[in-house]
Each structure stands twice: as structure tokens, then as C-alpha cells.
Amino acid sequence: MDDFLAARAQMALSLGFHIIFACVGMVMPFLMAFSHWKYLKTKDPVYKGLTKAWSKGVAILFATGAVSGTMLSFELGLLWPEFMKHAGPIFGMPFSLEGTAFFIEAIALGFFLYGWEKFNKWFHWFCGFLVGLSGLASGILVVAANSWMNSPSGFDYINGEYLNIDPIKALFNDAWLPQAFHMTVAAFCATGFAVAGVHAFYVLKNKNRVFHFKAFRIAAGFALIGAFGAPISGDIAAKSVAVRQPIKLAAMEAHFETEKGAAFVLGGIPDVEKEEVTHAIKVPKVLSFLAFNDFDAEVRGLKEFPKDEWPPVAVTHYAFQVMIFFGMVMMAIGAIYLYAHFFKKDWLTKRWFLRLFIVAIPFGYIALEAGWTVTEVGRQPWIIYGIMRTADAVTPMPGIQYSFYFFTAIFVSLALVILFLLKRQIKMVPKLYDPTDPLFEAKEKGGVA
Amino acid sequence: MIYVVIGFLWLSICLYLIFGGSDFGAGIIELMTNKKDRAKIQGVMYESMAPVWEANHMWLIIAIVIMFVGFPVVYSTLSISLHIPFVLMLVGIIARGTAFTFLHYDAVEDRWQKLYTQIFYFSSLLTPFFLGVIAASTISHKLIAEEAPFPDKYIFSWLNWFGVSVGLFTISICAYLASIFALRETRNDHELAILVRKAKKVMVYVVISGALVFLNAYLEKIPLFTLVFSGAIGIVAILLATVALGVIFYCIKRRMLLPVRFLAGFQVVMILVAATYTNNTNIVFLSNGNHLSLLEHMAAPKTIEVLGWALVLGSIFILPFLFYLLYSFTKRSK
Numbered sequence: 001m002d003d004f005l006a007a008r009a010q011m012a013l014s015l016g017f018h019i020i021f022a023c024v025g026m027v028m029p030f031l032m033a034f035s036h037w038k039y040l041k042t043k044d045p046v047y048k049g050l051t052k053a054w055s056k057g058v059a060i061l062f063a064t065g066a067v068s069g070t071m072l073s074f075e076l077g078l079l080w081p082e083f084m085k086h087a088g089p090i091f092g093m094p095f096s097l098e099g100t101a102f103f104i105e106a107i108a109l110g111f112f113l114y115g116w117e118k119f120n121k122w123f124h125w126f127c128g129f130l131v132g133l134s135g136l137a138s139g140i141l142v143v144a145a146n147s148w149m150n151s152p153s154g155f156d157y158i159n160g161e162y163l164n165i166d167p168i169k170a171l172f173n174d175a176w177l178p179q180a181f182h183m184t185v186a187a188f189c190a191t192g193f194a195v196a197g198v199h200a201f202y203v204l205k206n207k208n209r210v211f212h213f214k215a216f217r218i219a220a221g222f223a224l225i226g227a228f229g230a231p232i233s234g235d236i237a238a239k240s241v242a243v244r245q246p247i248k249l250a251a252m253e254a255h256f257e258t259e260k261g262a263a264f265v266l267g268g269i270p271d272v273e274k275e276e277v278t279h280a281i282k283v284p285k286v287l288s289f290l291a292f293n294d295f296d297a298e299v300r301g302l303k304e305f306p307k308d309e310w311p312p313v314a315v316t317h318y319a320f321q322v323m324i325f326f327g328m329v330m331m332a333i334g335a336i337y338l339y340a341h342f343f344k345k346d347w348l349t350k351r352w353f354l355r356l357f358i359v360a361i362p363f364g365y366i367a368l369e370a371g372w373t374v375t376e377v378g379r380q381p382w383i384i385y386g387i388m389r390t391a392d393a394v395t396p397m398p399g400i401q402y403s404f405y406f407f408t409a410i411f412v413s414l415a416l417v418i419l420f421l422l423k424r425q426i427k428m429v430p431k432l433y434d435p436t437d438p439l440f441e442a443k444e445k446g447g448v449a
Numbered sequence: 450m451i452y453v454v455i456g457f458l459w460l461s462i463c464l465y466l467i468f469g470g471s472d473f474g475a476g477i478i479e480l481m482t483n484k485k486d487r488a489k490i491q492g493v494m495y496e497s498m499a500p501v502w503e504a505n506h507m508w509l510i511i512a513i514v515i516m517f518v519g520f521p522v523v524y525s526t527l528s529i530s531l532h533i534p535f536v537l538m539l540v541g542i543i544a545r546g547t548a549f550t551f552l553h554y555d556a557v558e559d560r561w562q563k564l565y566t567q568i569f570y571f572s573s574l575l576t577p578f579f580l581g582v583i584a585a586s587t588i589s590h591k592l593i594a595e596e597a598p599f600p601d602k603y604i605f606s607w608l609n610w611f612g613v614s615v616g617l618f619t620i621s622i623c624a625y626l627a628s629i630f631a632l633r634e635t636r637n638d639h640e641l642a643i644l645v646r647k648a649k650k651v652m653v654y655v656v657i658s659g660a661l662v663f664l665n666a667y668l669e670k671i672p673l674f675t676l677v678f679s680g681a682i683g684i685v686a687i688l689l690a691t692v693a694l695g696v697i698f699y700c701i702k703r704r705m706l707l708p709v710r711f712l713a714g715f716q717v718v719m720i721l722v723a724a725t726y727t728n729n730t731n732i733v734f735l736s737n738g739n740h741l742s743l744l745e746h747m748a749a750p751k752t753i754e755v756l757g758w759a760l761v762l763g764s765i766f767i768l769p770f771l772f773y774l775l776y777s778f779t780k781r782s783k
Contacts, residue, residue, distance in 0.1 A: 059550060060550055060551070063546055063547060063549075063550035064547060064550070066506070066546065067542060067543045067546040067547060068543075069510075070506070070509065070510055070539070070542055070543075070546075071539050071542070071543060073510055073513050073514065073517075074513065074528075074535055074539055076517070077517060077524055077525060077527075077528030078528050078532050078535055078536065081524075081525035081526075081528045081529050082525065084517050084521055084524060084525050084528070085521045085522060085524075085525040086521070087521075088517040088518050088521035088524065088525075088748070089518055089519070089521055089748030089749055089752040090752070092514065092517060092518025092519075092748075092752070092756070093518070093752075093755055093756075093759065095514045095517075095518065096514050096515075096518055096756055096759040096760065096763070097759055097763070099507070099510055099511050099514050099763065100759070100762075100763035100766060100767060102507065102510070103507045103511070103763070103767050103771075104766060104767060104770065106507055107767070107770050107771050107774050108770075110774050110778070111774060111777070114778060115777075118777070119777075165748070165749040165751055165752055166751055167751065167752050167755045167756075168755060395528070395529055395532065396529060396596075397529060397532050397603055398599060399599075403532075403536060406536075410540070410543065414543070414547060417547070417551065421551055
């Protein structure tokens with residue numbers, strides 16, 4: 001494997017891994033705080049048990065997110081020193097703010113996990129909520145750094161030099177709001193569906209039914225934000241891409257020819273050599289409408305750009321299709337859930353209904369990773385869109401492939417251990433977290449009383 | 450504003466060494482303890498670090514962000530030449546952080562705990578060692594900025610006896626901090642006695658490894674001695690650190706365990722002052738005789754200004770909250 005490819009693969013793997021935990025860190029604390037709030041209002045001990053169970057999950061996943069995030073802050077320099085040398089002072093602003101948010105998150109989590117019965121109950125509750133709030137803020141800020149790479153601003157690029165640097169302008173780049181909105185909503189979608197599905201599984205197996213059903217209802221509620229928010233925010237994001245990065249939009253849609261009233265391409269196999277897409281379903285004029293709110297608007301095709309500036313068309317196109325497909329499926333599931341909630345309460349415990357959520361456990365994460373692939377691969381060959389090529393940013397150090405293998409091994413084993421741990425957490429629900437279970441023991445380990 | 454930023458960089462490295470370091474040290478002390486006492490020591494160590502351990506490691510992130518936002522040239526130069534020790538240090542951070550979490554948040558207790566514990570111990574050594582190696586390489590005049598054969602540029606720029614001895618010294622300092630900080634969490638005289646013994650033993654290691662650092666600096670022709678002792682500040686700092694040691698022993702005898710913590714932290718600050726005051730803002734020395742200065746290689750003025758404000762405002766948010774966290778969980782448990 002050549003060094004450049006290895007560096008890209010390692011970065012992709014690290015980000016792809018981190019994004020999962022970052023998203024959980026953004027959303028899971030809200031689930032926890034919601035359940036805690038229910039407990040404080042109703043005094044139902046099941047909610048207290050659920051809050052504690054979720055808080056342990058938050059602790060495990062937060063720690064993983066924190067270490068993979070620390071790693072990324074180093075990897076940026078280790079793999080892309082040339083990029084960081086120039087980009088650091090321009091897009092570093094969100095990172096320094098994110099540092100603050102993340103710090104607050106870590107402190108608040110300390111208070112929350114170890115603060116049961118030690119502090120005023122509402123201060124304690126607020127700390128849990130603050131974990132979510134600061135997690136959300138970190139996520140939104142980090143996206144600002146990524147969106148700057150898509151929409152570089154806050155400097156003038158003159159004769160290869162980066163002049164008149166203004167980090168505030170760079171922070172408020174054009175891509176930030178659409179991208180951050182879409183990312184946040186996607187995080188709710190992914191985490192909500194995953195958690196809801198896991199609890200649905202235990203409801204179906206009739207284990208600690210009341211406990212898991214309450215958990216399922218809360219998580220599914222949060223998943224709705226994602227299920228309906230994702231298409232709306234996605235539309236905003238796509239419109240912004242259409243203006244800023246027409247070539248990315250063209251690759252997403254495998255759209256080769258510039259045309260008015262462009263068709264929306266579903267599926268299909270893009271052939272970059274022949275510059276055409278085959279076996280696709282084309283919905284006339286819809287792409288023009290989605291991109292510019294006008295059925296007859298002109299959408300620029302790939303052919304209009306020099307070929308050495310094309311992103312990998314097939315990967316971008318397939319990833320985009322996968323994201324849309326799973327997004328639609330989740331919206332449908334969300335709609336069924338809403339219908340059941342208002343009109344058919346008895347559906348909520350039906351086997352087919354719970355199975356639907358179990359099948360959907362990975363859907364949010366698949367869509368999330370696919371969407372991330374669209375953003376990142378669709379920006380290639382640029383690391384800073386239109387300014388610096390990824391190939392010019394890579395470290396001169398040889399042998400990056402070994403680093404890639406090494407990190408792959410670390411990530412794979414970490415992922416396995418985390419799954420194993422979470423499974424064990426759930427296995428212990430009867431004993432540690434569900435006060436209505438005959439096996440429940442009030443005494444708990446590890447200082448988390 | 451540039452001095453505010455440099456001040457924060459120094460402060461976050463210092464706080465990482467004290468808080469993160471004591472955190473690593475806790476693992477090292479546990480490793481040094483025999484089987485008989487280990488369960489007790491583990492309990493004491495856990496009491497003193499669990500609620501704050503995440504926060505302790507944030508200082509490293511703050512330092513690295515200041516580096517790449519404020520001093521990108523220095524950051525990228527180090528990232529290229531020190532790729533390998535950085536990766537090894539990261540491995541330590543990942544393994545340790547996750548092992549600690551798994552060790553304490555795993556719902557089931559069984560054989561797996563042993564594995565996490567082993568990983569936790571091993572990685573507690575790895576990170577401080579490579580932190581020391583990295584710090585050593587910045588002043589050892591061996592970093593190569595231009596193109597050079599692989600071993601010279603990427604391996605021997607940091608792998609030498611001076612680096613190794615600074616690594617060992619860092620490990621000893623971490624263990625020392627942990628043993629001193631944990632004294633106050635002990636629940637009875639027996640535990641206190643075990644830990645005081647540990648602390649004394651570790652002090653011996655600090656002295657031995659410290660001597661090794663100077664010896665190897667001399668052998669490798671690194672002007673460490675003049676760096677530390679050429680000015681009054683260095684001499685005073687080292688003297689104060691030594692005096693503090695005496696005071697620490699006195700306080701332990703009188704069972705005044707809170708001031709002991711501050712004194713140990715103070716000692717580390719003094720050591721860091723002694724090591725950095727001469728070079729001031731010239732933080733990296735290259736093999737070609739040049740150096741990288743924070744002042745000469747700072748980012749655009751606008752960036753520095755914004756970064757400085759971000760740090761100031763951030764600390765207004767963070768510090769009271771952090772202090773309250775430390776305060777809440779270091780109150781003696783009744």
C-alpha cells in the first residue's frame with residue numbers, strides 16, 4: 001500500500017471510528033437526563049435505574065470518544081503536517097472553543113457519575129444535562145473545522161501564501177450551519193434508533209419488560225427528531241453544496257452532463273471512463289428542483305470540470321444512495337411510530353413493531369458513515385477545497401502503511417471490547433439497575449452509587 | 450497577547466504533568482505494590498482519581514490545540530520528526546484511558562478485570578516515558594528539519610540515552626506525585642505507612658533518574674547543566690524544590706496531608722521552571738544549530754489574539770467548575 005493511500009485510510013478509519021462515539025456522546029446524555037428528569041418528577045425508581053444504566057453507557061462511550069478524539073488531534077499533524085502548518089491558524093478557532101466545551105463535558109460528567117445523593121438533586125440533574133449540552137456544542141464546533149475544509153474562508157490565498165487571516169470569519173464559513181445542523185440531527189437519528197432497537201430486543205424477549213419498555217419509548221422519541229430532521233436538514237445541506245461545491249453534487253448524483261431540468265438519479269452504476277451512468281432510475285427534473293428549488297434550473301455536470309479535479313465518482317455516488325435509502329427507511333419507521341403513538345397504542349408492544357426497531361439498530365449509523373463518506377470523499381482531491389490538494393499535505397515519513405495496520409488492529413480490538421462491555425452492562429440490568437427485579441441488589445460496585 | 454498564549458501553553462503542560470502525571474503515577478504505584486497490599490492501594494488510588502481523571506487529561510488536548518493554532522510550524526516540524534514516539538505515546542493514552550474505564554465501569558467482575566489491569570499498568574508506564582523522550586528531544590539538538598536518511602531523521606532524533614533517562618525521570622516524577630497525592634485518601638495508619646514507604650522509595654528513583662539525566666546530557670554534549678544552573682532563577686527553583694522536600698517530610702510526620710499535595714505540585718512547577726526559563730520561548734533545538742522560537746514562528750497576529758481571548762474566556766468558564774469538582778471529591782470522606 002502506498003504511503004498516501006495508507007495515510008488517507010488511517011485518517012478515514014480514525015474519523016469513522018470517532019464519529020460513532022462522538023455522536024453517542026452528543027445524544028446519549030440527553031436520554032439520560034430525560035430519564036433522570038422523569039425520575040425526579042415521578043419518583044418511579046425504574047427511571048432512576050435506567051438513568052444509572054445509561055450513565056454507565058455514557059461513561060464508557062465518552063471515554064472511548066475522548067481517547068479517539070485525543071488521537072485525532074495528534075493524527076492531524078502526524079499524517080497531514082503540511083495541511084496543519086497552514087490551516088491550523090485559520091481553522092483552529094473551533095478547536096480551541098471545542099476544547100473548552102469538552103473540558104466542561106468531562107467535569108460535568110464527573111459531577112454526574114459520582115454525585116448521586118451528594119449534591120442538590122437539581123444541580124446534579126443539571127450536570128447530566130450539561131454533559132449533553134457541551135457534547136452537542138463540541139460536535140457543532142468540530143463540524144465548523146470540517147466545513148471550513150469544504151468552504152475555505154477567512155484568508156486570502158495569494159501566490160501560494162495564506163494572508164489576511166481572520167479566524168472568526170473562518171469559523172463562520174458558509175458550509176458550517178447546514179453541515180452542523182445535518183450532523184446534529186443525524187447524531188440523534190443514529191443514537192436514538194440504536195438505543196431504541198436494543199431495548200426493543202429485550203422487551204421482545206420479555207426480560208425486565210417495564211424497564212426496557214420505558215427505555216425504548218424515550219429512545220424512540222429522540223430518534224424521531226432525527227428521522228424527520230434528517231431529510232429537512234439534508235435538503236438544506238444539499239442546496240448549500242450545489243452552490244459551493246457543484247462538482248461534489250455532480251459526483252453524488254453521478255451527473256456527467258450539464259443540463260437544465262436535470263433528473264434525480266437513483267441507483268445505477270457510474271462509469272467514469274465512458275462518462276455515463278447505467279442501470280439507473282431517473283426521475284426527471286427533480287435534481288434541479290432539489291438543488292435550486294426550480295424544476296428547470298441548470299445543474300453543472302462533471303464534464304464541465306477538469307478530470308484531475310473529479311472526486312472518486314462511484315464511491316461518492318454509492319455512499320449518497322446508501323444514505324438516502326436508510327434515511328427514507330428511518331423516516332418511514334418514524335412515521336409508523338408516531339401513528340402508533342397517537343392512534344394505535346397496542347401496536348407499540350406488537351412483535352412486528354418491536355422487530356422493526358431491532359432491524360433498524362444499525363441503520364442510523366450506516367447512514368451516518370455513508371453521509372460522512374459523501375462529505376469527505378466528495379471533497380477529494382482537495383484537503384482544502386480549491387486551495388490545497390490532499391496529496392500535497394501528507395507527511396514525508398515513509399512506512400505509513402505499518403502505522404495504518406497498527407491503528408486498524410487497535411480500533412478493531414477496541415470496538416470488540418466495547419461491544420462486549422455494553423453487552424455485559426445490559427446483562428446486569430436485573431441485578432444492578434432494575435429495582436423491580438427480584439435479583440436487584442441495592443449495593444453497587446465501583447463507587448457509582 | 451502572545452505572552453498570554455505562551456503562558457497558557459506553559460500552564461497546560463505544567464498542569465498536565467501534575468494532574469495527568471499523578472494519574473499515570475497511580476498506575477505505576479499500583480504496579481510497584483506487592484500482591485498483599487495491592488487491593489488496599491488500589492482502593493486508595495481509585496478514590497483519589499476516579500471522578501477527576503477525564504478532566505486531568507484535557508490539559509494535553511489544550512496544549513496540543515494551542516500548538517497547532519498558535520505555533521503551526523513548530524507543531525508540524527515536531528509531528529514529522531517525532532512521528533514514532535508520538536504514536537507510541539498515543540497508544541499509551543488510548544490503552545490506559547479505555548482500560549481504566551473498562552476496569553471501573555464494567556458491570557461484571559471476573560477474569561477480564563485482570564486483563565484490563567495489566568493493560569492499565571503497562572500503559573501507565575508507556576505514556577510518561579514517551580512524553581519524557583519527546584521533551585528531551587526538543588532540547589537535544591538532534592532533530593533534523595531537512596531531508597535525511599530514515600533512521601537519522603525518524604529514529605535517532607529521539608532514541609538516545611539522554612531521551613531514555615528523561616523518560617525514566619518522568620515516570621519517577623509521576624509515581625512520586627501519585628504517592629504523595631494519595632496519602633490524604635488513606636483510611637488508616639497502616640495504609641499511610643505503606644504509601645509513605647512507597648513515596649520514599651520513589652524519591653530515591655527520582656534522584657537516581659535525575660542524576661542519570663545529567664550524566665547522559667554530559668555524555669551526549671547537551672548543555673543541560675548550563676541550561677538549568679546558569680541563572681539565578683534556576684538555582685533558586687532547584688533550591689526551593691529541595692527545601693520543599695524537607696517540609697513535605699515534616700508535614701507527613703505531623704499528619705498535615707493537604708499542604709503536602711500543594712508542596713509536591715510546587716516541586717514539579719519548580720523543576721519545570723528550572724528546565725525552561727533559560728530558553729524562554731526557544732522551544733525546539735535542531736541538529737543544524739538553529740532553533741524554533743515560539744515568538745518567531747507564531748501564527749498571524751489576528752489568530753493569536755482570538756486564541757488568547759478564547760483561552761481566557763474558556764478558563765473563566767472552566768476553572769471555577771473544575772476547582773469545585775476537585776474540591777467536592779477531595780473532601781475527606783466521613
